[in-house]
Amino acid sequence: MPVRILSTTLLLVALAVSGCGRTDHMGKAPSFTPTTNNQEHYAMMNPPLPQQASVSRRSDTASLWSGNKASLLGDRRAASRGDILTVVIEVDEKAQIKNESERNRSGSDSLSLPALAGLPQRINERLPNGATTDPLVDISSDSKSSGDGSVKRSEKLTLRVAATVVDVLPNGVLAIEGSQELRVNYELRELLVSGFARSEDISRQNEITFDKIASARVSYGGRGQITDMQQPRWGQQVMDAVLPY
Numbered sequence: 001m002p003v004r005i006l007s008t009t010l011l012l013v014a015l016a017v018s019g020c021g022r023t024d025h026m027g028k029a030p031s032f033t034p035t036t037n038n039q040e041h042y043a044m045m046n047p048p049l050p051q052q053a054s055v056s057r058r059s060d061t062a063s064l065w066s067g068n069k070a071s072l073l074g075d076r077r078a079a080s081r082g083d084i085l086t087v088v089i090e091v092d093e094k095a096q097i098k099n100e101s102e103r104n105r106s107g108s109d110s111l112s113l114p115a116l117a118g119l120p121q122r123i124n125e126r127l128p129n130g131a132t133t134d135p136l137v138d139i140s141s142d143s144k145s146s147g148d149g150s151v152k153r154s155e156k157l158t159l160r161v162a163a164t165v166v167d168v169l170p171n172g173v174l175a176i177e178g179s180q181e182l183r184v185n186y187e188l189r190e191l192l193v194s195g196f197a198r199s200e201d202i203s204r205q206n207e208i209t210f211d212k213i214a215s216a217r218v219s220y221g222g223r224g225q226i227t228d229m230q231q232p233r234w235g236q237q238v239m240d241a242v243l244p245y
Helices: 002-019 039-046 058-062 120-125 225-230 234-242
Strands: 084-111 137-168 172-186 186-195 207-209 214-224
Touching: 039 137, 039 172, 084 172, 137 186, 137 214, 186 225, 214 225
Parallel strands: 084 207
Antiparallel strands: 084 137, 137 172, 172 186, 186 214
C-alpha cells in the first residue's frame, strides 16, 4: 500500500511539473512577463557611479554648444547604463552546398603451379573429370561506392526592438538586452535580443544594426495554445530519446 501511494504521488508531481508552463494560459490568454525586477529595470533604476567627480557650472547648462544630452547639439545616443537604443534586425541569408563523390576499384589475382616436381599432375589424376589444380588460386574483387549530398537553407527576418544598456564594460563596450511581447487573442509572441555593442557603432538616430552586435543572441518565439498544440507531449519526447528504434 505505501508503494502504491508513493508511485501515485510521484506521478502527480511529474504531471504538475510538466504542466506548470501550460497552466498560465489554460482557458485564458497567456500572461505578459513582468517588466519590473528584471535586469533592464535594474539598470534604469540604478545608474552607475561616476568614474570621477564632475563639477557642474551654470554656463554648461545655459550654453547651446554644451555637450550635455539635454542641450540643443548634445549627443543623444545611448552611452551609459539605463539608456535605450533601437536594434534593427535584418537577416536575409541563403546558403546552398552540394557534394558528390564516387569511388571504383577492381582487382584480380591468379596463382598456378604448372610444374612443381610433377605434383600438380599427380593431384589432377585423382581429381574428378574436369577438375584441375591449374590455376591453384584465383581471387577477384570488385568494390564501388558513391555519395551525394546537398544542403539548401534560406532565412529572412526583419525586426526592430528597443533594448536597454544594462552594463558598461571597463573597455567601454555596452552590454545590451531587450525584450518585446505581442499578444494576439490566445497566442503571445516574444522577441528577445542581447549582446555587446560599441558606442561608436550606434548611429545618430540611436540605432544599431544586428551585424554590429558581438555575441548577438536573438530569440523569436512565443507561447500559447497554438504553440502547445505544435509541441509533442513530454512523454512522447522521453520515449523518442530512450527508444533505440
